[in-house]
Amino acid sequence: MPSAPQSVSKPLSIAKAGEACFAGLQDFMCQNPNAEIPDETLASLHMLYGKNFAKALEVVDSGGITCFVGERTGRTLYKVPGRRPADQYLVFPAHFCSCQSFQFDVVGRSEAVCCKHQLAARLATVLKRVAIVTTCDIELARMLLEQCDG
Numbered sequence: 001m002p003s004a005p006q007s008v009s010k011p012l013s014i015a016k017a018g019e020a021c022f023a024g025l026q027d028f029m030c031q032n033p034n035a036e037i038p039d040e041t042l043a044s045l046h047m048l049y050g051k052n053f054a055k056a057l058e059v060v061d062s063g064g065i066t067c068f069v070g071e072r073t074g075r076t077l078y079k080v081p082g083r084r085p086a087d088q089y090l091v092f093p094a095h096f097c098s099c100q101s102f103q104f105d106v107v108g109r110s111e112a113v114c115c116k117h118q119l120a121a122r123l124a125t126v127l128k129r130v131a132i133v134t135t136c137d138i139e140l141a142r143m144l145l146e147q148c149d150g
């Protein structure tokens, strides 16, 4: 069975399909601001991201996701709450999360294309369930440094 090449290319193609899915969803939500996520999009996202997607929806539902936008650079950085209220993860939706699952499952074993916090940040953004805070870029850098120290 020609399963070996498939498993090698899988994470990348999932990431690509995910991008397309989110882009489509973004368009849809722009045109239908008060709509729910369409069932077929839900199904596609669930197929692509598996249990991480269900977990991400839970995170979005519990709220508390904040997007910090650098006032000069327009750079964005998310803070997504973890299971315990004290846990706050720093998230770049396309590239990075400071949680353990990202380190182990995404970077370490390449089993997942992203963690639930990254998905939650993207979902919260398209659903407008995110608090947007404009901040100076130095503050953004400080938040990142803090993360490295911690």
Ligand SMILES: [Zn+2]
Binding pocket: 089, 097, 098, 099, 100, 101, 102, 115, 116, 117, 118
């Ligand atoms: Zn994470």
